[in-house]
Amino acid sequence: MKVLIKNGHVVDPKNKIDELMSVLIEDRHIKKVAKTISEKTDKEIDAKGKIVCPGLIDMHVHLRQPGHEYKENIESGLRAALKGGFTGVCPMPNTNPVADSRSDMEFMRGEAGRLGLINLWPIGAVTLKEEGKELTEFGELKKGGAVGLSDDGQPISDSNILRRALEYAKKFNLVIMVHCQDEGLFCDGCMNEGAVSTRLGILGIPAEAESVEVSRDIQLADLTGGRLHFCHISSQKSLNLIREAKTHGSRVTAETCPHYFHLTDEAVLHYNTHAKMNPPLRTQEDVDAVKKALKDNVLDAIATDHAPHSESEKDAEFDKAPFGIIGLETSLPLSLKLVEEKILTLSDLVRKMSLNPAEILKVDRGHLSEGAVADITIFDLKLEWTVEKEKLESKSKNSPFLGWKMKGKATDVIVQGKYVLQNEEIRI
Amino acid sequence: MEVRWTRKDLLSLEELSKEEIELILQTAESFKEVSSREIKKVPALRGKTIANLFFEPSTRTRTSFEIAAKRLSADIVNFSSSDSSTSKGESLRDTAKNIEAMHVDTIVMRHSSSGSAEYLARSIRAGVVNAGDGIHEHPTQGLLDIFTIRERKKKLEWIKVCLVGDILHSRVARSNIWGLKKLGAKITVCGPPTLIPTKIEELGVEVCYDLDKIIGEQDVLNILRIQLERQKGAFFPSIREYAAEYGISKERMKKAKPDVIIMHPGPVNRGVELASEVADGDRSVILDQVTNGVAVRMAVLFLTTLVER
Numbered sequence: 001m002k003v004l005i006k007n008g009h010v011v012d013p014k015n016k017i018d019e020l021m022s023v024l025i026e027d028r029h030i031k032k033v034a035k036t037i038s039e040k041t042d043k044e045i046d047a048k049g050k051i052v053c054p055g056l057i058d059m060h061v062h063l064r065q066p067g068h069e070y071k072e073n074i075e076s077g078l079r080a081a082l083k084g085g086f087t088g089v090c091p092m093p094n095t096n097p098v099a100d101s102r103s104d105m106e107f108m109r110g111e112a113g114r115l116g117l118i119n120l121w122p123i124g125a126v127t128l129k130e131e132g133k134e135l136t137e138f139g140e141l142k143k144g145g146a147v148g149l150s151d152d153g154q155p156i157s158d159s160n161i162l163r164r165a166l167e168y169a170k171k172f173n174l175v176i177m178v179h180c181q182d183e184g185l186f187c188d189g190c191m192n193e194g195a196v197s198t199r200l201g202i203l204g205i206p207a208e209a210e211s212v213e214v215s216r217d218i219q220l221a222d223l224t225g226g227r228l229h230f231c232h233i234s235s236q237k238s239l240n241l242i243r244e245a246k247t248h249g250s251r252v253t254a255e256t257c258p259h260y261f262h263l264t265d266e267a268v269l270h271y272n273t274h275a276k277m278n279p280p281l282r283t284q285e286d287v288d289a290v291k292k293a294l295k296d297n298v299l300d301a302i303a304t305d306h307a308p309h310s311e312s313e314k315d316a317e318f319d320k321a322p323f324g325i326i327g328l329e330t331s332l333p334l335s336l337k338l339v340e341e342k343i344l345t346l347s348d349l350v351r352k353m354s355l356n357p358a359e360i361l362k363v364d365r366g367h368l369s370e371g372a373v374a375d376i377t378i379f380d381l382k383l384e385w386t387v388e389k390e391k392l393e394s395k396s397k398n399s400p401f402l403g404w405k406m407k408g409k410a411t412d413v414i415v416q417g418k419y420v421l422q423n424e425e426i427r428i
Numbered sequence: 429m430e431v432r433w434t435r436k437d438l439l440s441l442e443e444l445s446k447e448e449i450e451l452i453l454q455t456a457e458s459f460k461e462v463s464s465r466e467i468k469k470v471p472a473l474r475g476k477t478i479a480n481l482f483f484e485p486s487t488r489t490r491t492s493f494e495i496a497a498k499r500l501s502a503d504i505v506n507f508s509s510s511d512s513s514t515s516k517g518e519s520l521r522d523t524a525k526n527i528e529a530m531h532v533d534t535i536v537m538r539h540s541s542s543g544s545a546e547y548l549a550r551s552i553r554a555g556v557v558n559a560g561d562g563i564h565e566h567p568t569q570g571l572l573d574i575f576t577i578r579e580r581k582k583k584l585e586w587i588k589v590c591l592v593g594d595i596l597h598s599r600v601a602r603s604n605i606w607g608l609k610k611l612g613a614k615i616t617v618c619g620p621p622t623l624i625p626t627k628i629e630e631l632g633v634e635v636c637y638d639l640d641k642i643i644g645e646q647d648v649l650n651i652l653r654i655q656l657e658r659q660k661g662a663f664f665p666s667i668r669e670y671a672a673e674y675g676i677s678k679e680r681m682k683k684a685k686p687d688v689i690i691m692h693p694g695p696v697n698r699g700v701e702l703a704s705e706v707a708d709g710d711r712s713v714i715l716d717q718v719t720n721g722v723a724v725r726m727a728v729l730f731l732t733t734l735v736e737r
Contacts, residue, residue, distance in 0.1 A: 201562055317547055
């Protein structure tokens with residue numbers, strides 16, 4: 001089966017392509033990318049006026065299966081991701097039970113394989129039950145398909161455990177993805193500590209609750225030579241530390257999420273639980289710092305930290321509502337705003353949403369080289385739409401962006417050569 | 429000045445205009461007289477039902493609302509957190525919806541979560557009067573404090589008020605700050621640096637850690653209750669040291685203006701934030717606050733319950 005994507009503007013940062021091109025796919029793989037392809041094909045996709053890029057990868061999501069299927073399950077989560085233009089996602093292991101064994105990895109991959117929607121590359125826990133005490137079997141996790149390790153949701157407070165994890169992971173070339181949170185400073189906080197928390201009478205979480213651990217973790221990465229990736233960085237203080245570390249040659253990478261460059265803690269006013277996430281929304285200065293760090297490659301990736309919670313859980317007193325928002329279906333247009341604001345080029349954006357995540361996780365994706373697996377996202381930069389609760393694929397609707405007007409949307413997606421999203425509709 | 433009351437809820441003093449606050453105070457003045465009559469009752473809210481919904485233990489605020497409602501001839505029922513449904517894990521929304529389904533006109537709520545009053549008001553059609561939401565606001569306490577200050581000082585413009593103690597965890601402090609600021613008073617917050625919330629200056633108050641430095645300039649000292657368990661959160665090392673630095677002792681009172689008034693929202697930790705001699709002394713207006721609380725709550729229940737829905 002040969003499929004030709006023609007008339008599209010191909011953006012492939014790895015191969016330095018950023019112009020009108022055609023892409024020929026044969027079965028599972030990319031056969032050729034060229035200005036004109038005259039080969040006879042079985043199917044043509046007209047991408048006129050659209051961007052054709054390596055499939056987007058969200059390296060940080062929560063799919064809630066097993067254990068919290070009322071919030072999301074692998075199927076609804078992968079459908080939401082596909083609608084959002086992603087060809088692969090990495091679910092974090094804080095399920096119930098915690099995904100800390102090889103069979104947990106195999107279960108998730110098996111489910112995804114059976115569904116045939118998009119790629120699922122699981123993240124295994126660093127410590128058993130994410131308790132921060134005993135290491136999991138990294139080798140087994142990797143054999144089960146883990147592409148990274150994290151205790152996301154929980155910090156690894158014991159510096160020695162993190163040190164050993166970074167060291168031991170070198171044998172398997174696995175990245176350790178850290179959720180930076182100093183438990184003492186975090187205390188009982190529910191939102192960013194600042195003028196807004198003081199007004200609302202909500203206990204605050206200082207930015208230092210993040211940056212204090214960022215500082216420690218940079219030093220542990222340097223000490224061990226292990227590969228360390230910072231999850232969901234939200235504050236200027238952390239970014240200053242990561243910037244300096246990278247300047248001095250530390251092997252660390254970092255991600256942020258769209259809400260950290262679109263919203264400030266003022267979104268919490270009136271006790272809006274859809275603006276409650278961890279780390280919390282911070283100030284305008286932090287938003288500006290996140291944008292600058294994306295531009296300067298201090299931040300390598302944009303992930304969503306897609307964290308579904310049911311309506312009744314979020315419809316509660318602010319301090320009783322859980323942390324987290326969904327993000328898969330709004331990430332692309334929110335990130336495209338950075339291109340509109342000229343903070344990133346399209347090529348930079350594709351790098352941060354596809355190539356860099358693939359490289360950090362050592363997954364051979366994120367490019368359209370000849371012979372590569374054909375994971376491709378086609379999106380329309382100009383398509384305008386409104387975020388409506390009823391139209392979201394995710395089981396949960398906890399988004400601060402409900403009702404927002406968006407610009408840009410994935411229209412077609414190919415995963416392993418299969419044409420799974422056609423003209424905005426899932427075909428499977 | 430002609431201002432109409434249009435709110436079914438009283439959630440905070442932050443959201444009220446100066447004119448709305450003055451309207452409540454005026455209304456309270458006319459109700460204050462009712463409590464001194466032989467027959468302490470007016471038929472203003474006859475046929476209306478008010479529910480006291482207290483998720484935190486409280487005696488004086490709950491009783492004050494109950495007396496206020498009864499003096500207005502409303503029917504009032506009490507729910508407390510030890511009652512079955514909430515301890516069985518029913519959500520706030522469900523509890524309130526159930527009370528509302530019994531056609532209650534106004535719910536008076538105290539709850540440990542900041543913002544719970546606003547959340548409740550959004551969720552139901554009945555009126556909501558905030559009787560303290562977490563560490564956010566306690567608007568009727570703020571109003572009765574303002575009422576008492578004005579009664580004693582005859583005005584509020586340029587009156588210097590110092591709030592002393594645990595500002596961070598105080599809903600009384602936040603309501604006092606918003607209300608007094610709107611009426612022109614000058615506010616200083618004074619307490620250990622650990623208990624002064626970040627960026628409180630942005631609310632338009634002065635911050636001072638040293639009570640002795642500023643006590644002599646103050647017209648009003650509003651002493652907040654110190655919660656003894658704060659010691660555990662490393663906010664201060666001991667009750668003894670807290671009392672030494674911030675307690676209003678007889679000696680410290682010598683530095684204060686002779687006409688200073690001492691306020692406290694109660695209940696007082698005698699010998700900690702307030703010496704017994706001071707609490708019972710001639711500068712103390714603590715019992716006036718309690719008396720005025722009824723009048724202020726009558727005004728608030730009257731205005732909110734009778735508003736057109």
